[in-house]
Amino acid sequence: MIAYIIRRLLSVIPITVGVILITFVVFRVIGGNPAYRIAGKNATAAQITQISHERGYDKPLFLNFHEFPRNVLDAQFPKLCGNLLRLDFGRSIVTRERVSTMLREGMGPSLCVTTPLFLIELFLGVGLALLAAYYRNTWIDHGLVLLSVMGMSISSLVYIMLAQYWLASVWRLFPVWGFESPRYLILPVLVGTIAGVGGELRFYRTVMLDEMYQEYVRTARAKGVSSRRILFHHVLRNALIPILTNVIVAIPFLYTGALLLENFFGIPGLGRLTVMALFNFDDDVVFATTFIGSVLFVLFNAFTDIAYAWADPRIRLQ
């Protein structure tokens, strides 16, 4: 078991390096020298040389063969890997602040929105899925499924716009924009729930129905167990495994923040920070958020696998 845990945790490293590589290729190789974007359209050649030199964009991309073999790692990609692994995220081009400070400040607002949203969606989704599974193939089930598919077919942007217009602007129930008191969180969480619960419901319903067709359900029914007890006692327990996977894997996204909601409701979280950074070509910030988001994602995936292996010894042998 310990060998399995070590093996699984070690596999996080190559994936993380791969993620840094992809981000690097997108921003520095395909995107070209970022200095051109930082300096703007009317930059002189001298300015670009200076920015490139300051931020190390004039170094070779992957390996430095000019100074082979002593400083062969004196290039952009090895430097970036080294910095990120030491958790040194550099400084923002725009605000000149340390990226780690910006991340720390953005984390609170993001979690304030994503955590309630996550919990409400989870309980509402599982609850409605149980209802649909209990009344499966009746109008309640079909109605719930149809409603959730219909809900998923409307752009979340439309939900946000309608909520801001009707609930906040016309009826003045909530503030439209900002992040000052808990009242400011109600509308984003409400809109996020309405936009997201349909997908959750459909996923959890499929999970429950998959379990419903298992042999043990038939055995239980043959024994004369009531359908309510089958659902809540037998099916729900077994369905907890895929439900938990879905939940654990979603936890890292609490950190990365809700992109659209934060932008529309003016919440100074990490989602907004990332979008801003992307448009300003603030590459240190983009590298940092992508890196942390991906590492969390890979780590939580590893935790899920380890939990599985702990629960089911057959997996360890593979």
Next chain:
Amino acid sequence: MSAALEQSAPGTASASPEGLWTIAWRQLRHNRLAMVCLAILCVYTATWLYAEGIYWTAKIRGIVPDYKISHYEIRNAPPSAAHPLGTNFAGRDNLKQLIQGTRIAFEIGLLTSIIVIPLGFALGALAGYFGGKLDGAIVYLFSVVASVPDILLIMSITYVTRAAVERSAAMQSVTRYIDAGLLSICVGMGFTGWVGLCRIIRGEYLKHRERQYVLAARSLGVGHGAIIFRHIMPNVSHLVIINFSLRFPGLILTEVVLSYLGIGIANEPSWGTIINDAKQRLWLGNWWELAGATVAMFFLVLALNLFGDALRDALDPKLRIAEAKTG
């Protein structure tokens, strides 16, 4: 041996069991909801072809198409007989804009699939069929892509591609015909969207390469290429269609988000840009612009979602057996 096989082929064909698609179609035909969705999809396809006709006629003749001409004297007009959905900020007819939006939505689906399907299928087939080190490498590749938060990767690739396309002189001949924004969002969604298909296809090839018919083909001396493409591919290709019909709605919804963030379509009226434009007018009480785009998008996405589900149920015999057993 092979001559004997060929001779017996026509005889066995008529007696052979019905194909997957025949059975699926029979089941779909009895599903009233799926048929309604199919009808809706046909209407949208017709609209798309009509819009393509308008677009290309104008392009070939070298004139500005009707839907792009501004009439500032009638801007932001409410619905009327001449303009059933009113006009927008430049006095362009909203209905015509929506029809062109349908074209953009379908073009996004097709262009993205041109990247997703060959890439996802080829990598999935190679990984599943050959296994070993190649499989390890491909699994590593898609694990890495899947580890980057989805929307972040789409945004980054789109944004950077857009800049690269606009800079390069060689791309000018392409962007004369295809909008630069459209091209870059398709590249962004294409190079992130192949992972799902690749996983499915890899799983199927893993399963099929152990089957008897593959063993038989191999013992007859059939090459790997022929086994992958001529023997196994027909048995798994329906998954590509299911994957497409379930992926398409996501593409349409993502386009709206990208347009809102300012990295969407540049010079053509997509549903995303229409919704984004309508945002400002909503505060003035002009609801028809937003309503039109939302409804147009709603029915296409809904029909695709429901029809995709029905198609999957019809083409996946395993599920059918499970339903029959207890249902």
